[in-house]
Amino acid sequence: MEGRLMDIKQTAEYLQMNKMTVYKLAREGKIPAFKVASEWRFSKDLIDRWLMSQLKGKPGIERFGMEMKLEDGKTVLIVDDEEIVRDFFTHTLREYRVLTATSGEEALDIIKKDRPDLTLLDIKMPGIDGIETLRRIKEFDRSIAVIMLSAYGTLKTNLEAARLGAYDSIAKPFDLKEIKSVIKNALTVKAGIEEPAVLKKTKEKAKKRK
Numbered sequence: 001m002e003g004r005l006m007d008i009k010q011t012a013e014y015l016q017m018n019k020m021t022v023y024k025l026a027r028e029g030k031i032p033a034f035k036v037a038s039e040w041r042f043s044k045d046l047i048d049r050w051l052m053s054q055l056k057g058k059p060g061i062e063r064f065g066m067e068m069k070l071e072d073g074k075t076v077l078i079v080d081d082e083e084i085v086r087d088f089f090t091h092t093l094r095e096y097r098v099l100t101a102t103s104g105e106e107a108l109d110i111i112k113k114d115r116p117d118l119t120l121l122d123i124k125m126p127g128i129d130g131i132e133t134l135r136r137i138k139e140f141d142r143s144i145a146v147i148m149l150s151a152y153g154t155l156k157t158n159l160e161a162a163r164l165g166a167y168d169s170i171a172k173p174f175d176l177k178e179i180k181s182v183i184k185n186a187l188t189v190k191a192g193i194e195e196p197a198v199l200k201k202t203k204e205k206a207k208k209r210k
Contacts, residue, residue: 004044004094011042015051074187075099077116079107079133080149081125085172089120092176093183104133111137116144118186121166123150123157131160138165145186149174 008026012019023040026033032046075097078089086100099116101107105127107119119137123130134146148161151172158169167186170179 006042006044006047008040008042011047014044014047073097074118075114075116076183077101077107077110077114077119079104079119079125079130080122082122085122085149088174093180096183104128104130104136107133108136108140111140111144115141118145118147118183120147120149120183123148123161131157131164134161134164134166145189147182147186 006014008019008022011017012022015022022031025031026040026042031042032050033040033042035041076089076093077099078086079101080086081102086102090098090100099110099114101110103125107121110116111119121130121133121137125133128136130148130150134148137144137146142165146166148158148166148169149172150157150169161169167189168182170182
């Protein structure tokens, strides 16, 4: 069976449908599903293909399809010296392959071996800090998207991160919906679909001044 398996509740949340609607579609054979004992199970890969077939030909679906494919096989590296933060992202970013590092030095070693698509990077860490780690990441491979994480971020620090090539900066504590949106947007930038958040914000400020 292809891809990650989901139960009815997870599938309903993924498709933003009522659980009973998903159950009815599965029972009537209108959605890819199979039974394990008495429980329905759904393959995320097959659900994505089914969803694309349902939406085919509708306005904007080409762009939607590109964004859906971005998640497939993407690797996200979490760099933070706090175990609770690493665990938080490991358990919530299940649509991605998640790697973790406790320091900038460890992160750089992982990046050289695995080349993640995106890195969530804490600014304040023992050893080399997040800004220096960001600089070294970009020297190694500028295509790796980087989002800075900090409870101590200042305007000066954020501007320096942006200058070095960070996609965006997010303050702790995190809003899960926001962080997932930023990650997805950063990956679309990497794929050449969207422009960087820093550039967007600069344009918005310029418009307000006019």
